[in-house]
Amino acid sequence: MNLMTIQRYKNEIILMTTFIFSIYAVYYKFSANKYVNENKIIIQKQINEINAIEGYKKQWTDKAMAKKVKIFKTIVSSSKVKLFSKKSSKVVASYINLTSSELNKITNKLLNIPIQIIKLQVKEISKNKFTMEFTCKW
Amino acid sequence: MNLTAKSNSKLLIHKNMKHIISLDQNSIDIILTPNFYTFIREELDLKFNYQAKQIAESLFDDYVTDSHEYQYHVYKCDQHWCFIAYNINEIDTFLTSVGIEKHQVSKIYFTQQLLDLIEFPILLDEESVLENIDNTITLVPKFLMNPAIEYAPLDMSSFKLKGGATMSSSLNSYVSLKETLMLGSIFCILGTVSILEGNRIKASISKEDAKLTELLDENPRYTSSLSRQSILEKYKPIDQIERAKRSTIKDISKLLSNKSQLKLLSIEKNRIKAEIITNNQRINKQVKEHARAKKFKVSGASLTVKVEKSL
Numbered sequence: 522m523n524l525m526t527i528q529r530y531k532n533e534i535i536l537m538t539t540f541i542f543s544i545y546a547v548y549y550k551f552s553a554n555k556y557v558n559e560n561k562i563i564i565q566k567q568i569n570e571i572n573a574i575e576g577y578k579k580q581w582t583d584k585a586m587a588k589k590v591k592i593f594k595t596i597v598s599s600s601k602v603k604l605f606s607k608k609s610s611k612v613v614a615s616y617i618n619l620t621s622s623e624l625n626k627i628t629n630k631l632l633n634i635p636i637q638i639i640k641l642q643v644k645e646i647s648k649n650k651f652t653m654e655f656t657c658k659w
Numbered sequence: 660m661n662l663t664a665k666s667n668s669k670l671l672i673h674k675n676m677k678h679i680i681s682l683d684q685n686s687i688d689i690i691l692t693p694n695f696y697t698f699i700r701e702e703l704d705l706k707f708n709y710q711a712k713q714i715a716e717s718l719f720d721d722y723v724t725d726s727h728e729y730q731y732h733v734y735k736c737d738q739h740w741c742f743i744a745y746n747i748n749e750i751d752t753f754l755t756s757v758g759i760e761k762h763q764v765s766k767i768y769f770t771q772q773l774l775d776l777i778e779f780p781i782l783l784d785e786e787s788v789l790e791n792i793d794n795t796i797t798l799v800p801k802f803l804m805n806p807a808i809e810y811a812p813l814d815m816s817s818f819k820l821k822g823g824a825t826m827s828s829s830l831n832s833y834v835s836l837k838e839t840l841m842l843g844s845i846f847c848i849l850g851t852v853s854i855l856e857g858n859r860i861k862a863s864i865s866k867e868d869a870k871l872t873e874l875l876d877e878n879p880r881y882t883s884s885l886s887r888q889s890i891l892e893k894y895k896p897i898d899q900i901e902r903a904k905r906s907t908i909k910d911i912s913k914l915l916s917n918k919s920q921l922k923l924l925s926i927e928k929n930r931i932k933a934e935i936i937t938n939n940q941r942i943n944k945q946v947k948e949h950a951r952a953k954k955f956k957v958s959g960a961s962l963t964v965k966v967e968k969s970l
Contacts, residue, residue: 553857
């Protein structure tokens with residue numbers, strides 16, 4: 522295409538160029554829209570999954586739990602603590618002669634810390650006297 | 660004097676001009692003699708060029724034939740409006756016949772626009788003379804002129820012209836310059852708006868994208884979706900069951916009162932059991948109803964209520 526031909530059809534060339542530019546731009550916009558629609562859900566899902574994992578891990582495998590569970594050794598008088606054993610990430614405790622309020626205190630504490638209750642047994646042995654055993658892990 | 664000689668990219672076009680062998684420049688301006696146009700000067704109360712252009716066609720009704728399509732050029736001349744009608748096809752045919760391609764022509768001017776420059780007659784060729792008669796540039800046969808008259812030269816490089824018609828807009832292109840500018844602008848605006856909009860849309864997830872990148876940088880092993888799913892599958896049931904255990908114990912505690920005492924509570928292998936002793940049958944019935952409402956499996960005889968739930 523020589524210079525004369527370009528000059529002769531310059532209007533058409535300008536028009537064609539701007540038309541192609543606008544078509545490309547519209548295509549770019551729709552591609553961007555499609556990309557966002559497809560990826561927004563995926564990205565959000567990935568963020569939610571990672572946040573959920575982090576949340577679960579923080580909650581159910583808390584490294585500081587080993588210290589927190591020590592409270593079950595001192596929560597009632599030592600005479601009522603029949604057994605308290607903490608090994609690795611597991612705690613086993615057994616109590617005797619608990620009053621209702623003591624039982625409630627231990628139960629509330631147990632329910633309010635994020636620890637997996639493997640086994641729990643509460644028995645009334647006499648009027649307002651209870652025994653309690655539990656095995657938990659984290 | 661050779662008026663058809665090329666001078667500073669301006670070329671005077673008249674009927675008896677010689678054939679042009681070659682043009683040195685790709686783009687030239689042409690000045691048409693009155694052979695190629697019809698001129699009218701009118702005193703009109705108009706302010707703008709476009710207003711004059713709107714009425715141009717009607718002004719030439721009695722001067723041009725309907726068999727040809729005419730283009731109109733309008734400009735303000737002192738206190739008047741000057742109207743020029745020309746047939747671009749006729750001009751094009753003539754230009755081709757003298758060796759000028761239409762795409763080589765950039766602008767078209769008219770000798771009427773040289774009014775101030777043509778004070779004395781100018782000899783075009785052996786037969787015709789260009790003369791200013793009552794402020795109208797006219798072609799006059801040479802034999803009507805006084806033989807003793809001296810003709811003035813016209814130096815094409817000595818003046819600049821303004822306000823010509825565009826050849827390309829009239830003929831060269833399938834699309835006129837006006838349409839090109841209008842449509843081109845629309846396409847450009849549409850394109851620019853689309854690109855800006857596209858960038859805005861893309862930027863709308865950049866925040867989430869950056870957050871995800873940051874999270875993955877902190878925890879590279881979560882990059883794999885299989886790894887994430889595997890970890891979630893491990894923790895999700897623990898979370899659900901532990902929450903259910905706590906919720907169930909709270910439900911059991913709501914069944915207890917002064918008249919309904921806990922006898923036994925056990926959690927083992929995702930199964931929760933409780934045994935409650937009530938004071939009388941009425942309380943027993945109430946506790947059972949509440950337990951059933953909380954979807955416990957209820958049993959027990961006499962004043963004992965046994966509730967059970969599998970998680």
